[in-house]
Amino acid sequence: MSQTRVVIIGGGFGGLTAARALRHSHVTLIDRANHHLFQPLLYQVATAALSPGDIAWPLRTVFRTQPNVHVMMDDVVAIDRSRRVVHLQQSHPVGFDVLIVAPGSRHAYFGHEEWESCAPGMKTMTDAVRLREKMLMAFEEAERHRTTHGSSPRLSFVIVGGGPTGVELAGALAEIGRKAMKPDYPHLHTESLSIILVEAGPRILPGFDSTLSAKAAGALTHMGVTVKLNSLVTDVTPDGVQIGAEWMPSKHTIWAAGNRASPLLNTLTAPQDSAGRVRVQPDLTIPDEPWIFVIGDAAHCPGRDGSVLPGVAPVAMQQGRYVAGLINHHLIPAKRLPFVYSDRGMLATIGRAHAVAQFGPIHASGFLAWALWCVVHIFFLIGMRNRVRVMSEWVWYYLTFKPGARVLY
């Protein structure tokens, strides 16, 4: 009996976890990048606190010890359900018996895709490195302006979107601006640095309890971030952002609002929601296809209380593990239990040593929450051999404001 051919699209949290749990199948993991990206820390690359190589691992290296997993670096352009193949950009089509679709998502610009050039998002390593370059160059230009004209110009960063990504970016930017960069630019007045977080709704971190949202907003304000609530962005230009009647000048706008599922999903011809996510069955398959799964933030998957599961790492990882279990045990649909997400809580960091965390009824904030976040995030992901090393590296970088991350090239 030949091995089951499993094709996994995407080497993110969902795809990686599934591949690592599949030991008896012939697995082909396809990703357009050559690495797995630890996305929760991407904002730290963008704010030059960590280097790219600190939060990404080459996929081939991750699967060195798993000879059943074959990694391909390529773009998947279409999925052909009837012929059971995926079509790639550069290589020949790859056939599958089982397909796991985990391509992740991009940012949504709510119909205004033209805003993307003035307000880039932060989903991939390339995004983060470009933002880092923008940020460092902004400081250099301000310093040059001061040298030439004798005064500090106003340096404004606007972040659109008050979810965890926006909050973490705002906090990190404020901290880098005031603490790590200030010694390097002693003549720039930190008063001339302004960071504005713009949220359309009535509170930031809407997925959290309102007390924690308030705590997070307080912490950000204390760090010098201006938090604007109930503020819907109506236009974005290279010179600033329009928020209703208010014009906010800024040459540095970062987009952290909304998610748009990968257009690849359209080729599945399965029901999708308004954000493009595939409406999956209780066993994470698409209708009429017991061996085609969609997981991660590409999937519209209802949680226990009926609301949609968020597009966060722990959800994708549990889904990956669940699907791998079905495959490993060759469970036909009749024998499958539905996927149930075991809520391990939510965490968002604000700056270097502060976070808000929510585990069911338990709320936590401050340094302890942050320390917990570090441990939880890393624990389930990479091999034991690496855990200690990565954690001690991160602690060291945190303490020393790793200067190498600020190198421009």
Next chain:
Amino acid sequence: MSQTRVVIIGGGFGGLTAARALRHSHVTLIDRANHHLFQPLLYQVATAALSPGDIAWPLRTVFRTQPNVHVMMDDVVAIDRSRRVVHLQQSHPVGFDVLIVAPGSRHAYFGHEEWESCAPGMKTMTDAVRLREKMLMAFEEAERHRTTHGSSPRLSFVIVGGGPTGVELAGALAEIGRKAMKPDYPHLHTESLSIILVEAGPRILPGFDSTLSAKAAGALTHMGVTVKLNSLVTDVTPDGVQIGAEWMPSKHTIWAAGNRASPLLNTLTAPQDSAGRVRVQPDLTIPDEPWIFVIGDAAHCPGRDGSVLPGVAPVAMQQGRYVAGLINHHLIPAKRLPFVYSDRGMLATIGRAHAVAQFGPIHASGFLAWALWCVVHIFFLIGMRNRVRVMSEWVWYYLTFKPGARVLY
């Protein structure tokens, strides 16, 4: 009495050392990059053994504790001797009482500048990162080819130039290809990987004793590198390299031959040699200008035996320190002793733990020479606080074949 205004062009070994030794002047250090680059290890970034942030330090961070040094990130386009100003690309001109010109050099293509696009060199961080990308993509393409066509294509890298840079690159490439990459590409046959080092003269490392040159060539051959001597490159195209009558197909050619001094030096209107280097006086000044110095590989400076001092880090550093001494003590030309280079020997690494070293009559090779190289290179350069950290990091990376350096973005 107002402070002496010293302008230093270039934050490399020469400029950095001079700036660190100048404690009593008002110093403006200008570099087009925002970092000091530890060039001896650049080939390790190119071969994905180290990350950019491991071998570069933001200049502003280096000078945090020296308030008399002001860093500017800009390009110097011209030097105006008569008006005592340097003209910059983006900022207003900067006036000087004392000028230290240390701009470094680029590669020479011996009149064939059009070869640069097919055979890039490796002088800046940007160069090294691009080479790394080429190398990693070459492996990915070879793997894709094998997957699609079932056979391993021939993967050829040609390095032109048998000096220390070319030798170190060839050795590192061979090692990365066979050791670090092989586990990631288990289906690629290492026999299909060929690395060729092309040298126009009769031996590699011509600056070293001939016994050591032979040892180095032997070590390279043992690692799988093909060393071609007495081979002058007569043409370079995207598909290969012409060596006399022999055509060598290669899509990956790297240039490590020859140095060409920065064109900025032409604006000094001082005597130059055929490589464009400024012919300096015994006190490293240009004729008729007792307070304009040229140091590093931009300077044509005769050594004790009459031959020109090589463009290596220790020479630039000693020159930087010498010039700072003249400035600190306000020594007029009549009171200056000529610059004398104290030869601390030469070192070239071949692969991960092998090197050849020459200190006067003492020759060394193998692991001990390599260990010595690490210590010598780092000891004189950066602050004590960093030395231990950087050295232990490098040792760790060496032992673990740092995978983060192989992340493509």
